Amino acid sequence: xxxxxxxxxxxxxxxxxLIAFSVQxxxxxxxxxxxxxxxxxxxxxxxxxxxRIETVRINPTLSTVFAIARALDIPLTTIFNFSLSDExxxxxxx
Amino acid sequence: xxxxxxxxxxxxxxxxxLIAFSVQxxxxxxxxxxxxxxxxxxxxxxxxxxxRIETVRINPTLSTVFAIARALDIPLTTIFNFSLSDExxxxxxx
DNA sequence: TTATATAATAGCACATGTGCTATATTTTTT
DNA sequence: AAAAAATATAGCACATGTGCTATTATATAA
Numbered sequence: 001x002x003x004x005x006x007x008x009x010x011x012x013x014x015x016x017x018l019i020a021f022s023v024q025x026x027x028x029x030x031x032x033x034x035x036x037x038x039x040x041x042x043x044x045x046x047x048x049x050x051x052r053i054e055t056v057r058i059n060p061t062l063s064t065v066f067a068i069a070r071a072l073d074i075p076l077t078t079i080f081n082f083s084l085s086d087e088x089x090x091x092x093x094x
Numbered sequence: 095x096x097x098x099x100x101x102x103x104x105x106x107x108x109x110x111x112l113i114a115f116s117v118q119x120x121x122x123x124x125x126x127x128x129x130x131x132x133x134x135x136x137x138x139x140x141x142x143x144x145x146r147i148e149t150v151r152i153n154p155t156l157s158t159v160f161a162i163a164r165a166l167d168i169p170l171t172t173i174f175n176f177s178l179s180d181e182x183x184x185x186x187x188x
Numbered sequence: 189t190t191a192t193a194t195a196a197t198a199g200c201a202c203a204t205g206t207g208c209t210a211t212a213t214t215t216t217t218t
Numbered sequence: 219a220a221a222a223a224a225t226a227t228a229g230c231a232c233a234t235g236t237g238c239t240a241t242t243a244t245a246t247a248a
Binding site: 013044 | 106111112115156159163169
C-alpha cells in the first residue's frame with residue numbers, strides 16, 4: 001500500500017546559520033540606513049518576508065537573498081561574511 | 095468574496111544568479127573531488143537535490159546551501175564568490 | 189564494446205517559502 | 219505623553235523546495 005512510514009522525513013532548518021544571516025542582514029540594512037519596508041520595496045519582495053528573515057522564522061531561498069543583496073548594492077561575499085559553526089567536525093556527540 | 099485576482103502573484107526565480115551559483119558549486123565540488131552522491135551524503139541532503147541545484151531546476155534554501163558549504167568544508171564567502179549581474183543599476187529600461 | 193559509475197529526469201507526497209492583508213507591539217519623534 | 223514610524227505576528231492561499239524511489243542518459247573504466 002505504501003502509505004507513508006509515519007513521518008521520518010525531516011527538512012533542514014539551520015537555526016544557527018539563519019541566526020547569523022539575520023544578524024548580518026540587520027547590520028547591513030542599518031548601515032544602509034533603510035527600513036524593512038524600504039528594503040522590501042527596493043528588492044521587490046514583501047515586507048513580511050524581510051521581517052520573517054530578520055526574526056529567523058523562515059529559511060529563505062537564494063533568489064530572495066540575491067534580491068536583497070542587489071537592493072542593498074552589496075556583494076554576496078559581504079552579506080555572507082560570517083562563519084557557520086562547525087558542527088561538522090564535532091560529529092554526533094552522544 | 096475575494097477569490098484571487100487571477101494570479102498576479104509571481105515568486106522570484108533569479109535564473110542568472112542561480113546559474114552562477116550552480117557553476118560555482120560544480121567547480122568547488124570537482125575541486126574537492128567528490129561525486130554528487132558523496133556530497134549529498136556528507137551534507138545530509140538528497141542526491142536529487144544536488145542534481146537539481148547543479149542543473150538549475152530549483153531555487154535552494156539557505157539551509158541547504160549551508161549544509162553543502164559545511165560538507166565541502168569551505169567558507170560561505172568562497173561558495174558565494176561570484177557577482178550578480180547588476181540589473182539593479184540598469185533600472186527599468188523601457 | 190561491455191560494464192560500471194556518475195549525472196540528469198521524473199513523479200509523488202508533504203513541508204514550507206512567499207505574497208497579501210491586517211493587526212499588534214515596539215521604537216522613535218515631537 | 220501622544221503621535222507617528224518601524225517591527226513583529228498572524229492566517230490564508232498558492233507556489234515550490236525537498237526527500238524518496240526509480241529510470242534514463244552520459245561519461246569513465248575494463
